[in-house]
Amino acid sequence: MKSLLLGALLALSLPAFAADPAADKAIQDAVANPARTADDRTRDGRDKPAEVLAFAGVKPGMTVADVFSAGGYYTELLAGVVGPTGKVLAIDNLGYATFSKDERKVRYAEGRLKNVDRRLIEASWFDVGQHTVDIAFLVMAFHDTYWVDEKSGWAAINNDGFIESLRRMLKPGGRLVIVDHNAPAGTGREQAQKVHRLNEDFVKKTLAAHGFVYEKSYDGLRSKNDQYDKYVYDEAVKGKTDRYVLMFKVK
Helix, strand or coil: CHHHHHHHHHHHHCCCCCCCHHHHHHHHHHHHCCCCCHHHHHHHHHHCHHHHHHHHCCCCCCEEEEECCCCCHHHHHHHHHHCCCCEEEEEECHHHHHHCHHHHHHHCHHHCCCCEEEEECCCCCCCCCCCCEEEEEEECCHHHHHCCECCCCECCCCHHHHHHHHHHHEEEEEEEEEEEECCCCCCCCHHHHHHCCCCHHHHHHHHHCCCEEEEEEECCCCCCCCCCCCCCCCCCCCCCCCEEEEEEEEC
8 A cells, every 4th residue: 555655646746758658657666666775765855766767758678878877776766667678787887886885785686686787897988889778877977077086096087988988879869867966157077076066068068069969957956055166975065966957869
């Protein structure tokens, strides 16, 4: 009964762009899945995954990529939505895989998520199959392609190579969804190093230079009370940053 009630509430919360009944139900079921962890469910309230997945147009049978999947929060949701006839590529470089190793151990324990194909790549240039992915997700991670931290072993990434790798793996007409922390207007890559943020217009211009066409945005993760000069893990803004959700299409 509890699962049915949760599913009904999720259905009411999905925005108007969730028009496919099969996709709508798959998203509801994935979010309501009782096998998900308590930590994931807590995060749901902040990240609104049902709405983001509906906005992205994820459907059963698709091949999707969770780029820099880390602990796999979105990977598990995507796996539930695409189902047994679909596939999820959980793509990480060594830095992300190392940072999230404990959470990943739980996520994939005992053969969980059988339709997930885990890939360890060099982020500056990678090939997971040309024109094989319907939708790629890059959640709270694009800024990290501009970040360098020698102490933690996070090496510099060739951003042009990384973006071209994303474009190559998407099918013609495929889409890229980016979720990230906003930064002050007019700023660029330097904000990633300073405060782990990227301005949304900078992201649009950067991707446009690589043949991505901006399509639309979802504003459900926006916050008017963010302080753009603060590091995203500062207690004053942690979990409350202004986050954009942008969709791009391959030309």
